Amino acid sequence: MSKRESKKSRAVLLAAAVTTMLVLASCTSVKEYQKNKLNDSEMILGPRKIQKTELSFHSYREGASGVNGGKTGGGCGCN
Amino acid sequence: MVEKQGAAAAAINLTSNNQPMRKICLSVVGLIFVLFSGFAQNSSKDSSNYKSRKLTFEEANFVSSYYRQDGNNSAVTGGIGTEKLSDYSGTFDVKLIKYDKLQRKHDFDIEIGIDHYTSASSDKINPNSISSASHADTRIYPSINWTMENEKKGNTIGAGLSASSEFDYRSLGANVNFAKKTANKNGEFSVKFQAYLDNLKYILPVELRPPAQQNDDIDGNSYPKKSRNSYSASLSYSQIVNQRLQLMLLADFIYQQGYLGLPFHRVYFLDNSLHVENLPDTRLKIPLGFRASYFIGDKMIVKGFYRYYHDDWGLNAHTVELETPVKITPFFSIAPFYRYYNQTAVKYFAPYHNHKLADQYYTSNYDLSKFNSNFFGAGFRIAPPKGVFGNKRINMLELRYGHYKKNNGMHADIVSLHLKFR
Numbered sequence: 001m002s003k004r005e006s007k008k009s010r011a012v013l014l015a016a017a018v019t020t021m022l023v024l025a026s027c028t029s030v031k032e033y034q035k036n037k038l039n040d041s042e043m044i045l046g047p048r049k050i051q052k053t054e055l056s057f058h059s060y061r062e063g064a065s066g067v068n069g070g071k072t073g074g075g076c077g078c079n
Numbered sequence: 080m081v082e083k084q085g086a087a088a089a090a091i092n093l094t095s096n097n098q099p100m101r102k103i104c105l106s107v108v109g110l111i112f113v114l115f116s117g118f119a120q121n122s123s124k125d126s127s128n129y130k131s132r133k134l135t136f137e138e139a140n141f142v143s144s145y146y147r148q149d150g151n152n153s154a155v156t157g158g159i160g161t162e163k164l165s166d167y168s169g170t171f172d173v174k175l176i177k178y179d180k181l182q183r184k185h186d187f188d189i190e191i192g193i194d195h196y197t198s199a200s201s202d203k204i205n206p207n208s209i210s211s212a213s214h215a216d217t218r219i220y221p222s223i224n225w226t227m228e229n230e231k232k233g234n235t236i237g238a239g240l241s242a243s244s245e246f247d248y249r250s251l252g253a254n255v256n257f258a259k260k261t262a263n264k265n266g267e268f269s270v271k272f273q274a275y276l277d278n279l280k281y282i283l284p285v286e287l288r289p290p291a292q293q294n295d296d297i298d299g300n301s302y303p304k305k306s307r308n309s310y311s312a313s314l315s316y317s318q319i320v321n322q323r324l325q326l327m328l329l330a331d332f333i334y335q336q337g338y339l340g341l342p343f344h345r346v347y348f349l350d351n352s353l354h355v356e357n358l359p360d361t362r363l364k365i366p367l368g369f370r371a372s373y374f375i376g377d378k379m380i381v382k383g384f385y386r387y388y389h390d391d392w393g394l395n396a397h398t399v400e401l402e403t404p405v406k407i408t409p410f411f412s413i414a415p416f417y418r419y420y421n422q423t424a425v426k427y428f429a430p431y432h433n434h435k436l437a438d439q440y441y442t443s444n445y446d447l448s449k450f451n452s453n454f455f456g457a458g459f460r461i462a463p464p465k466g467v468f469g470n471k472r473i474n475m476l477e478l479r480y481g482h483y484k485k486n487n488g489m490h491a492d493i494v495s496l497h498l499k500f501r
Contacts, residue, residue, distance in 0.1 A: 005423065009395060013387060016369055020328065020374065023320055029263045030319050035375040037323055041462075042382075042404040042412060045317055045327045045370045047320035050497035052479050053168050056453075057483075057493065061148075063447045064388035064396035065424050066331035067368030072273070072311045 130178040134187070137174040138474070144168045152491030153358070157345040158431040158443030162489055163199040168192065184228045195219040218245040233260030247280040265319040270312065277307040281342045283355060305338035307405040329368035336361045346441050348434045356442045358427060364390040376404045394447065396422035410463045421451035445487060456481030475499040
């Protein structure tokens with residue numbers, strides 16, 4: 001990885017970490033009866049079942065994998 | 080399996096190739112109706128607080144996809160030639176639940192999946208035959224997963240087994256997982272360990288095979304075998320921020336060892352000599368991810384995903400995804416999506432005719448080259464209270480289309496259907 005790309009990656013990770021800390025610091029306690037929007041089926045944080053083949057072909061056609069609910073390596077003739 | 084793609088090839092007779100897939104699809108549809116006639120008596124939901132200690136049907140899902148791609152950088156022919164490939168896939172899963180004496184919820188998820196592909200490039204593993212044995216293959220992959228949730232304590236434990244079988248590749252997988260909610264049930268930490276123990280047949284391009292393996296009709300068990308083991312630990316933490324926003328932090332640590340290349344990937348060196356892909360026998364991958372879902376107003380949701388990836392082969396990648404489901408009615412939504420991806424090349428990549436004899440490791444697989452890609456499309460989902468098409472057993476129907484394009488010209492289309500039964 002070039003120095004420029006390394007710096008870019010670090011900057012992105014740092015920005016993500018700072019944003020996450022700020023968001024987590026602003027958390028409020030949400031009761032069960034207040035979760036009607038959070039419980040909506042479209043609000044699910046992981047990938048949906050219909051994305052299964054999409055996730056597989058991404059892991060075949062791209063070098064990166066993992067943390068997206070798809071394959072992480074192994075289990076098939078992919079890298 | 081989709082990996083087997085590449086070079087300029089003889090035209091594929093799609094009509095004849097589709098016949099096995101049609102039989103598979105008909106069998107799967109038949110299986111669905113047989114299973115549902117059996118589960119019908121248990122499918123009514125109890126509105127009281129009684130929690131059944133008998134194993135009861137919760138839901139079933141049928142997901143089917145059609146995928147096709149083309150490009151001009153097949154790894155099978157050394158980084159040149161067609162990558163034309165089409166793949167049909169279908170998975171069917173049944174979820175059963177029961178409660179034990181301690182009111183812990185047990186979930187059993189049984190799944191079977193079938194893929195069938197035709198590939199112009201795999202046909203080039205043995206270009207001497209009119210249509211070689213490798214031009215098409217079918218993969219079958221069953222799995223079973225169990226989880227036990229203690230709702231009072233906020234703990235979940237689980238385990239699962241999986242298998243995958245195709246002509247040249249067999250895999251056995253196992254996983255265990257644990258999750259714990261925070262005291263106010265607004266956050267959850269989870270950890271999952273997975274292992275895949277794989278075996279692949281060492282099928283060389285025909286010109287590099289020993290005389291005894293020149294014919295594709297030989298017994299499949301006579302090919303030498305290589306092993307590939309993959310181990311991963313996945314950590315995640317999800318947090319509700321307020322009544323409209325939730326997010327998740329993710330990290331995976333993946334270690335692979337064994338034969339990590341594919342034996343039918345040709346590599347042409349500067350001196351015109353032909354070799355097969357040779358890659359290190361270990362690989363450490365570290366992807367880090369972030370997800371967020373935000374409900375705007377009453378009709379729109381914004382979902383985001385970012386991933387940073389690094390591995391010890393020198394590949395670094397960034398992935399950004401955005402999806403915005405819009406609820407046209409409470410039971411009908413449309414969800415356009417966009418995904419951007421870019422990666423650097425692995426240290427061992429060079430194009431056709433570019434590797435030097437001094438290179439210890441080498442590949443001309445463009446999936447490991449430097450590129451960026453765009454993926455966009457839309458899906459719609461209907462889940463009417465009276466059931467899809469008035470059939471109460473079909474709880475939800477979702478259809479999704481996406482177009483994928485790399486900046487090196489490779490492109491793909493995918494259409495998927497999901498039916499949920501309750």
